[in-house]
Amino acid sequence: MEVKAGTAAELFTKAAQVHGKRVGFGTRLKSRLWKPTTFGEVYDEGAALATALIDMGLERGEHVGLIADNRLEWIIANCGIQLVGAADVPRGTDLTDSDITYILPHADVRVCFIENVEIWKRIQNLKSELPAVETYILMNFDQEAPAGVLHMKDLIEKGKALRNEGDRRAEERAKQVQPEDLSTIIYTSGTTGAPKGVMLQHSNIMYMIDCIPVDLGPHDRALSILPVWHIFERALEMFSIAKGCSTYYSSIRMLGDDLKNVQPTFMGSAPRLWEVLYMRILDNAQAAHPVRRFLFHTGYGLAEIYKNSMFYLQNRKLHLHKPNPLLFALGWVLHLVRWLLVTPLYGFFNVAVLERIRQAAGASLKATISGGGALPRHVDQFFTYVGIPVLEGYGMTETAGPITARTVKKLVIETVGPVLEGVEIRIVDLNHGEVLYPNPKNKYNGRGLRGEIHVKGPIVMRGYYKNQEATDKVMKDGWMNTGDIGMMTFNDCVKILGRSKDTIVLASGENVEPVPIENRLLQSPLIDHVMVVGQDEKSLGALIVPSIEGFKSLGYESLSVAELAEHPDVEKEVARAIKQEISSENGFKSFERVTDFRLVPKTFEAADELTAKLSLRRHVITEKYQHLIDEIYGRTPSEKSKAAK
Incomplete structure (x- = not known):
């Protein structure tokens, strides 16, 4: 039986009523052993946490920080926040210090959940820039809470004690939550500058999970590998809750094993x-x-x-x-x-x-x-x-x-x-x-x-x-x-x-979309990452990260990205690949040819050159490698010519 709800608070409540004894989530104990947690247990822990949060003064409509990656405690914390009628402000543990000092104050966060002690150590060095954050709550049950930090485990126990005495404030709050209330404020990954806080209502998310075109039921198993703070993975997890489907928390590193031992019937994925x-x-x-x-x-x-x-x-x-x-x-x-x-x-x-x-x-x-x-x-x-x-x-x-x-x-x-x-x-x-x-x-x-x-x-x-x-x-x-x-x-x-913002306008006035060119170049096994450049220039250029695996297959054993970038034969191989991929035979026009390039000596990484979704942060790459772009267009002397002719 599928759960229909108007708010996330109602979804968690009804899922416990309808699917209560079914396994809702699986967390890894050992390589092939999983600890099951039922929908009812998630709700009970979430309701206890909500009760403790209400008892400490958290109001409906407040914004609560949630810095954590995919784990059972994330969904329990989220359940508690939603039952209170607050809005979460989620982010993964890979956030930068500048993310912390920008997002938490901008979002008016007073209470913040943190996954582990390592995040707390970083926050301690930034506390002078976070004066409004009064309470930090440690989520990792295997770590001791440092001085000045509350533990989520202790709050849940406190909430259970209050509920055993008849406290039902969590249920009362949950009933007050309206579809038009804020459910979350998700700060974008910042591909074009400072992050922006996207305000999503309960109605946005509840409508979305009704639209996902996949037929799931209580006997299905979903694998969670994408960052849960992203709306894509989050919508899929809420969708699984509504369908009574079990969600298993995996990772890219363990994906191969988990495809075999979990045998998922559904998962969200990235290209x-x-x-x-x-x-x-x-x-x-x-x-x-x-x-x-x-x-x-x-x-x-x-x-x-x-x-x-x-x-x-x-x-x-x-x-x-x-x-x-x-x-x-x-x-x-x-x-x-x-x-x-x-x-x-x-x-x-x-x-x-x-x-x-x-x-x-x-x-x-x-x-x-x-x-x-x-x-x-x-x-x-x-x-x-x-x-x-x-x-x-x-x-x-x-x-x-x-x-x-x-x-x-x-x-x-x-x-x-x-x-x-x-x-x-x-x-x-x-x-x-x-x-x-x-x-x-x-x-x-x-x-x-x-x-x-x-x-x-x-x-x-x-x-x-x-x-x-x-x-x-x-x-x-x-x-x-x-x-x-x-x-x-x-x-x-x-x-x-x-x-539209990525569109490159050449000096000739031709509009060029870089993404199709980049996608075509990525079909070459020799290219790991690429960004096409050329705004206001006569022709297109490219910044290219050579692929270690691709060149290993050609006999370039044990070379790092930096060493590949300096190897003259690697340049020739990449030039040949560009000429082969970006051709009229493959549907590219003459002005879409990449006429020059530079090899980048470092792979592009998430939270630096890439967003958490692995999209190019073009402004970051441009700023970081402006000297290479200048070389492409002859604005600085270069010892090498890397024209792909």
Whole structure:
């Protein structure tokens, strides 16, 4: 039975009533042993914590800091905060000191949960900049609370004692929480400067979890690997609670083992995870016996033919232009014949070869939703063809998660799926502000026309906390400007083309979207990270981090990124890769060529060059490597020429 609720407080309460004795969460004890916690136990601990928080004076509507990563204590703390009627201000333990000193004061945090003593040590050095934070609560049950810090375990025990005496203030508070109340303030990762506090109401999140296009129930198992403070993972966890699905807290490091011992039927994922898995599968295939390697490539080739024809027959091939009816009908007949011819061979190789790949990647997965960035086309194709459908979605913190999402029945490669029910989007001309889609004045209602994506509906945020200027920049008449460029395809799916703020305008006046170029370059196994540059310049350049694994396969053993960046032969290999990937044969125009590049001597890392979602922090990279960009465009003397000609 699915739980329907109007607020997070009501969701936790009803989940305990409906699914109380079922396992809600699993936490690791040893490599393959898990400690189960029921939905009822989570609620009981959360209600006890809420009672203690109320007793210490926490008011409805206050903002509570929550600095922690994925763990059972996070969901219990969140349950307690929501039952009180407060709003959490979450962040992971990888936050910087500047994040701490900016977010906690800006969010008016008085009470703050911290995962461990290590965070407390950092805060101690910053306390002079955090005068308003009165109370810190340690979450890790295996650590002793330092002087001046309360322990969450002690608060829960205190709350239980009060509840045993008949205290029901937690239930009373929970009933007072309204859908329009704030549930959370999530500070964005800061790809364009100072973080902004996204205010999300209970109604935003509750509507979102009703829209997630996956059929789960009490017998399903979800794996939690993405940061829980991100709205994407958080919405999926709330979705699992509503469905009575068990959530197991894993990590990227343990993912391979947990796919086997948990056998999840569902998980949220990021594109990078699938890129790593894709490379691992290809590396294993290349290292295999020649006969096995032949079987792998034959099986995949047959799957590609089979799935391509099947998608054509089901109208699931990407259509950016209106198909010619006659040519489409002719193609339909040809694909039907091809599909019938290849089916017997595909059936054999699907069982004998491709099933092994599915077993390694999680044979029990009925669905996985990928978000937080674009899924590279070659990775998207690979997993779709081998029979692991990755339901890519598109959304943002400001929309409480997905705006669009693929479904198993509506999976069109290179798109992010159809718009969710109850959500409206429009495509707006960047230069004139004219609505291109939906617009009956335009041919085909504006399908196939590219522009800026605006969104409207119950998922859209209230605004940015204490930042009306930033709110007014993106919100107008209920419509939110996502800052993303895209189009509505003739499959009625959305295709993302880039960021309007990322758009590079060359000196010639040509507008260039760097993301498709970067995604194509990342298909090369020799390139680990890349950022295209060229604003107001004559041509495009790129900052490239060489791949240790990729060059190891070419015989460059035991070289660090810094050593690779200084190796003249590495430069030549990267130049060849650029020329091969960014070509007219691959659909790139002459002004989209990368004419020069520099190798970066350090890998890009989260909380530095990358956000926690592994998106490029372009302003940080530009500032950090401005000297390399200057070299590309001849503004400083360079000893080397690295032109990719």
